[in-house]
Amino acid sequence: MNLMKNWCMNLSRESMWEWTILWRSNLSAVTPIRKCLQSCRRFRMNDKIAIYLRLSLADGDLKKGSKDESNSIENQRMLLHDYIGKQEDLFGEIVEYVDDGYTGTNFNRPAFQKMIVDLKQGDIKVIMVKDLSRLGRDYIGVGDYIEQIFPLMGVRFIAVNNSFDSMKLNNGTPGIEVAVSNLVNNMYSRDIAKKVRAALETNWKNGKATCTNVPFGYVWNKKGGQRWEIDPEAAPCVKKVFELALSGRNTTQIAYGMNELNLPTPGLYAKRKNLLMGSNPIIAPDSEMLWNAAIVWRILRRYEYTGALVMGRRKKIDVNTTSVRTLPEDRWIIAENAHAAIVTKDEYYQAQKAIRNVTPIQYKVGDDFALKGKICCGNCNRQLRHERQYGEMVFYCGYKRSAGKFSKCYGGYYREYSVNAKVARAIKTVFYALDVVNQGMQEKQSITVRCMDIEDLEKQAEAIRVEQIKLYESYADGVLRRDVYIEKKKTLSEKLAALQDSIQTEKEEQECADELDEEIRALTKQASEKTYIGGLTKECVDAFVSMVYLYDDQTMKVEFNCEDVIRRALEKYGA
Known part of the structure; x- marks a missing residue:
């Protein structure tokens, strides 16, 4: 009967009724064929088997010479297909979802999210993984999916190496062994995170950079070694900022001088060179990417321009989250003489005098208005500021205030009621x-x-x-x-x-x-x-x-x- 089922599933629609006619004289043969065809057609239209494959960078499969065969994508695929072939109650279209190089400590993975979307649309009836750690290493999140989400969606979940099959649960909830397994996976992730952090700190102390962004004025050393070298085009801009600071100008005056010289800002330079920019770059025209006090302040505060490597400014709050916290300066890792210096240490400390003590911004509590987050300057595309002036609420372009006459933005106020x-x-x-x-x-x-x-x-x-x-x-x-x-x-x-x-x-x-x-x-x-x-x-x-x-x-x-x-x-x- 299994052979008959496999044979029928490979038949085209046209050949199905032709074979039915040929077997019409033999009713004992027609009946099982008809039933098999109906069951196969019904399953193929409605049910899909999703096999989820995941490999983290920490699993070691992406490095030659240290390949972890037990966790490789190829091995997971082969194991799951072999398991499906041996189960009589698993047949139908197999759909693969592969996250190669994604951590299991969270669920922000493209293939996993695509699988969940297909799951909500009712296209998936079975989800299979090699073991529970492939689904994820956050034991709370994995438990929620196994105990609540999958059962609510009517989805059968199978973890082969854990011998877990949700359809075979006696009381409808996973046993203690599944909870222990999820907890062990979570502890394993925390241990891996500590080892990775320790390895990074060792590299930092040896002067090896591991960040993706390189400070304005530097580029990656072409010879490798995870070190920076001076960028001959951008470094003079950095040098000029420090020169103006040493001449006694404050950050606003320095920004004015840089705009007068028509020197590119870090953002404009990165845009022209197609370099990696910040996570939320301002989509502004090139003519409105001007120097202001904030840009100058960030350059003057970077100790890296003295030739030191400064790493470890931030740290993840927990292995199962992407949130980070800023560490105090005494916990930063600083490696002196890691790369060529653009300014001397004396110049760096003298330039700090250009930075005035600014009163911390007092954020308004409950400052909510109808157009909040939806009103921008039509010239520079930046959000307009909202505050009270002369007894009424107004909007204005804060960027215009900082860039001054070099910006073409409107410098007046917009009355909110108008x-x-x-x-x-x-x-x-x-x-x-x-x-x-x-x-x-x-x-x-x-x-x-x-x-x-x-x-x-x-x-x-x-x-x-x-x-x-x-x-x-x-x-x-x-x-x-x-x-x-x-x-x-x-x-x-x-x-x-x-x-x-x-x-x-x-x-x-x-x-x-x-x-x-x-x-x-x-x-x-x-x-x-x-x-x-x-x-x-x-x-x-x-x-x-x-x-x-x-x-x-x-x-x-x-x-x-x-x-x-x-x-x-x-x-x-x-x-």
Whole structure:
């Protein structure tokens, strides 16, 4: 019966009914074939087996000469496929999800997240891993998936080497051995993290850098050795900053001087050289990437320019999180004379006098306003500041204040009540467009017509299939010659293929239309709920506005997060 099942799953749809006809004279053989075909077809349409493969950098598989065969991706794949082949209750389409080089201490892994998305869509019924450590080493997170998420989604989970199969649990919850295994995996991760940290600290003390970003003014040494060398293009900019500081200028005056000399900022230089920038680079035009006091301050505070390597400024709070904390300076690891110096130590300490003692920023508590996080300068694309001036709340470009005359940004204030009123009027145009679309939806019934078209095409396709069966029966009874049968069969197959393509195209268009109508209905519901009686509300802005750009006190651009939906709807239903 297993051989019959494997054979049937390899049959094409067309050959299935032909074999059924050939076995029609033998009912004892037809019955198991029909049942097998039905079960195979049903399983293949609905159920998939997901095998999850993971290898961490710490597992050693990515280094030649120290390959851990037990954890290699190839070994995991072979073990799981072999296990599936031996189980009679596991058959169907196998889908692989591979995270090669990702830690198991958290679940921020692309293939794992893709598997969870497919799981929510109901495409997966079985998830298999080599052992529990491949799923993850965070024992709390792994326990949540095994005990709550997977059972809630109706998914069977199997960890082969742990002999764990959720379908075979007696009381519906994993035993103590699974909890112990998860705890051991978590402890193993903590131990590995400590060893990795110790290895990094050893390299740092020996003057070897391990960070991805290199300070402005340096590049990686072409000879290797995890060391830096002076960048002949950028180093003069750093040298100039220290020269201006030694001349008695403060950070604001230094920034003014650097802009007068038209020297590139670290961000502009990295952009031009396609170098790695910070995690959240400002998307600003090149003309607005100017020097300011903050950039100067960061350069003057970098002890690395004296030739020392400074590492270990931050440390992860826990192995199972990506959050880090800044360590006090006495816990930093500093290796003197690790690379060539751009300034001397005396110059570095003298330049610190240019940095004035600044009062720490007093962050406002509860400073919430309707356009918070959605209002930018139209020239430099940076967030506008929001504060009280002359008895009223205003917006202004803080970058303009720091860059001075070299920036082309608007230097005045934008009154908040005036900006809110203009945005409110813009939102009213969206509501008006929704009214036009809804009226058009009521007048047109194109979806119903299209459904009728699909039903007609499917009836035509079914008639051709019946004709194919009759044609084959005539050939099997000897009524038709083989060459005539082949010719007619080819003609019918071509007609059927054309009809199936038409049906698929119509269904896709219908799905797109259904999605568009659903989005319009959702927007209409939001429009009815999000009002701005008594003033513009943050809820209304968050629902419809993507970003607001202010260019001067008269020019504004409002971007809506539903522009594309309304545009397509107006093209379909508009007058």
